[in-house]
Amino acid sequence: MTRDDLFNINAGIVKSLCTAISKHCPEAVVNMISNPVNSTVPIAAEVFKKASTYDSKKLFGVTTLDVVRARTFYAGKKGLAVEDVDVPVVGGHAGITILPLFSQATPKATLTDEEIDALTKRTQDGGTEVVQAKAGKGSATLSMAYAGALFAESCLKGLNGEPGIVECTYVASTVTELPFFSSKVRLGKDGVEEVLGLGALSEYEKKGLEAMKAELKASIQKGVDFAKQS
Numbered sequence: 181m182t183r184d185d186l187f188n189i190n191a192g193i194v195k196s197l198c199t200a201i202s203k204h205c206p207e208a209v210v211n212m213i214s215n216p217v218n219s220t221v222p223i224a225a226e227v228f229k230k231a232s233t234y235d236s237k238k239l240f241g242v243t244t245l246d247v248v249r250a251r252t253f254y255a256g257k258k259g260l261a262v263e264d265v266d267v268p269v270v271g272g273h274a275g276i277t278i279l280p281l282f283s284q285a286t287p288k289a290t291l292t293d294e295e296i297d298a299l300t301k302r303t304q305d306g307g308t309e310v311v312q313a314k315a316g317k318g319s320a321t322l323s324m325a326y327a328g329a330l331f332a333e334s335c336l337k338g339l340n341g342e343p344g345i346v347e348c349t350y351v352a353s354t355v356t357e358l359p360f361f362s363s364k365v366r367l368g369k370d371g372v373e374e375v376l377g378l379g380a381l382s383e384y385e386k387k388g389l390e391a392m393k394a395e396l397k398a399s400i401q402k403g404v405d406f407a408k409q410s
């Protein structure tokens with residue numbers, strides 16, 4: 181099963197929950213975990229637009245688990261302490277739309293092209309690996325709880341006015357031509373304070389970015405179409 185297979189079940193659930201959010205807590209910050217995130221965030225945006233409660237600064241797709249995986253695999257490969265490691269992950273939250281930027285990883289470590297390719301694929305396939313290992317009994321749970329807690333804590337720090345809170349998250353974006361995209365975002369008192377750019381990319385990452393665009397565009401459109409038609 182892929183995240184897209186979840187669309188038919190989860191699209192309706194997300195739509196009804198977001199309809200309730202616009203009615204009962206229209207100013208809430210919404211952190212969308214339900215898959216496929218690449219489509220459920222656009223569904224939420226359309227529902228909120230229809231209810232005239234859409235605030236693009238308050239709608240986030242939670243991609244923190246991809247960052248947690250990229251950090252863990254990079255630290256493991258290079259013998260680093262994972263708590264010291266950071267790796268931005270951009271794009272979306274499914275397969276090739278998950279693009280870890282190992283060229284920007286800190287602390288900086290030398291990786292061969294083969295190592296970068298293997299770490300990238302491991303990060304992209306991490307969720308599917310867990311789903312397959314659980315064989316029909318669900319997806320990542322403890323690691324998602326950890327990732328969700330990390331992201332929620334950062335949102336709360338931002339809302340409390342703590343400066344310098346930056347997380348990778350899937351938001352309304354002009355970083356690429358795609359209307360939703362995950363990149364580093366500075367979190368603040370109103371939710372999104374600033375969507376940060378991609379920084380310098382390696383040739384491998386530039387190719388990854390181009391390769392994901394058609395898939396991400398189609399997933400976004402699928403969400404928009406569902407929300408408008410149903």
Ligand SMILES: NC(=O)c1ccc[n+]([C@@H]2O[C@H](COP(=O)([O-])OP(=O)(O)OC[C@H]3O[C@@H](n4cnc5c(N)ncnc54)[C@H](O)[C@@H]3O)[C@@H](O)[C@H]2O)c1
Pocket residue numbers: 186190193212213214215216217242243244245246273318319320321324
């Ligand atoms: N973004 C990520 O990184 C990430 C990671 C892991 C899981 N996920 C996604 O999170 C979602 C939940 O995963 P899970 O493992 O917790 O699943 P789960 O089956 O354990 O939990 C789903 C919960 O939703 C409830 N539910 C079902 N229909 C509902 C409805 N109409 N209204 C309200 N609640 C309803 C169920 O009762 C259940 O408690 C899935 O879409 C999964 O793909 C995302």
Ligand SMILES: O=C(O)C[C@H](O)C(=O)O
Pocket residue numbers: 182183215245306307308310311319320
């Ligand atoms: O792959 C999934 O369906 C689960 C989740 O999105 C994950 O990344 O673990």
